[in-house]
Amino acid sequence: MKIKAAVVREKGGPLSIEMLELEAPRDDEILVRVVATGVCHTDVVVRDGLLPTPHPVVLGHEGAGIVERIGRNVTKVAPGDSVVMTYDSCGSCPACAAHAQSYCHAFFPRNFFAARTDGSSALSKNGERIHANFFGQSSFATHAICHERNVVKVPKEAPLELLGPLACGVQTGAGAVMNALRVPAGASFAVFGAGSVGLSAVMAARVVGATTIVAIDLHDERLDFARSVGATHTFNPSRDDVVASLIGLTGYGIDYALDTTGASKVIRQAADSLAPRGTCGVLGASAPGTEIVLDEVHFMSGGRRLMGIVEGESTPETFIPTLIKLHALGMFPFDRMVKFYELEQINDAIADSLEGRTIKPIVRM
Template sequence: MKIRAAVVREKGGPLSIETLELEAPRDDEILVRVVATGVCHTDVVVRDGLLPTPHPVVLGHEGAGIVEQVGRNVSKVVPGDPVVMTYDSCGTCPACSAHAQSYCHAFFPRNFFATRSDGSSAISKDGERIHGNFFGQSSFATRALCHERNVVKVPADVPLELLGPLACGVQTGAGAVLNALRVPAGASFAIFGAGSVGLSAVMAARVAGATTIVAIDLHDARLDFARSVGATHTLNPARDDVVAALTDLTGYGVDYTLDTTGNAKVIRQAADSLAPHGTCGILGASPPGTEITLDAVHFMSGGRRVMGIVEGESTPDTFIPTLIRLYRQGMFPFDRMVKFYSFDQINEAIADSLEGKTIKPIVRME
């Protein structure tokens, strides 16, 4: 069928809206009419060639839409179901078998290689191969193919166009707090980077009952927003000595810190801010080969820990519905981060996100 999609054709260049051909779903695939999709920083990183995803490619990995057709081996959803599309996994490796699919042994090829598992692509243009299946979906398009492992049915009475970001950015930040770090009530927590992932972590820390929640960012507007959704304190590294300020605030360091920036110097600050036996989570995307240095005496003598976190260590089939329930209860107001754009404005949405004008862009399809 003919679809409209945003194609990356040159490293760092604008996405071009083009008419492409999409194959019919195979026996294990699901065709979704995309209603809206979030714009994530990972899309920008791949656009800019910082990860080895081949071009030309259709990106997008926070899609929400309506199931239109399913392959004969699919039983999880039926045509007409409202769904969000999340990250893909194999379902058979040791990690997937242990319900830790965010650490699937095939995570990178299934999400970043932008091909089916057999190396094919379902997207083309006049015989030209266009890479698809990015994160098992390529949802910067009016229709997308996904799989049972990465589709989640959602309630019909919640605005579908709002829910796409739950599939990656929002679940990553919230899941880091609730699933990976497991921040307990009464703990102190500091988030380095108050974008959509970091602010989702702030909201989740409030849900968890953390009593000291510190947001750290260079944008004062985002710090103001962080206070409105749960942060008890804010710091701006342009003015504040972050490590000293966090130590003074807590008296001994922070129980849990989380870096969303992927910047090695910032990660060092997050680790240096830890209290004895504290834990620093890292989820920001760094270029391959990035190295992190730590003060060995500080790290070892206090029993401090540093851990990598992927997709919030979430099981999407259960965690995304949990976030929706928290949203309905007024405890997780992620909708306040969102600004909607038309599909034709996708490059504007990306630019506004990079410039800090918009926390979480969502593009609506026609």
């Protein structure tokens, strides 16, 4: 079938809106008519060639839409179902067997290589291969092919065009708090970076009952927003001594810290602000080979911990519906971060996100 998609053809260049050919779904695949897709920083990183995803490629990995066709081996969903498409996993490695699919041993090839497991692509243009299957979907398009492992059925009454970001960015921030760090009621929590991931973490910290919730960012408007969705305190590193301020809040440091920036200096600040036996989660990605330097005596003697977190350690099949329910109850207002764009405005959406004008862009098809 013919579809419209945003194609990356040059590193760092604008995405071009093109008509492509999409193959019919194979026996184990699902064809989804995409309603809307969130724009994530990972899409920009791949556009810029910082990860080994081949070009030309259709990106997009926070898709939401309606199932149109299924392969004969698919039983999880049926045509007409409302779905969110999330990250892909193999389902058979030790991590997947332990319900820890965000650490799937094949996570990188299944999500970043932009090809089926047999190396093929479902997309082309006049015989030219267009790489697809990015995060098992490539949803910067009017239609996408996904898989049972990375599709989540959602209630028909849920606001479908809003739900795409739950597949990655929002799931990552909220899941870091609720699934990975497991922040308990009454604890203190600080997030470094108040973008969509960090703000999702702030909302989740309020849901779980953290009593001291701190957002740290260089943009005051983001800090104001953080206060409106649950932060009890905010600091701006351009004028605040963040470590001293965090220690001063409790007298001994923060129980849980979360870095969303991937910057080694910021991670050091997060670790230095921890209370004895405190934990710092790291989910921001930086260039391969980036090193984290810690004060070994401070880190060891206080029994402090540092942990990497991918996709919020979430099981999407259960966690995404949980976030939808929390939103319906008014307890998780992630919709307040969102600004909608049309597919033809996708480059504006990316630019607005990078410049801080929009917290979470969603592209409607």
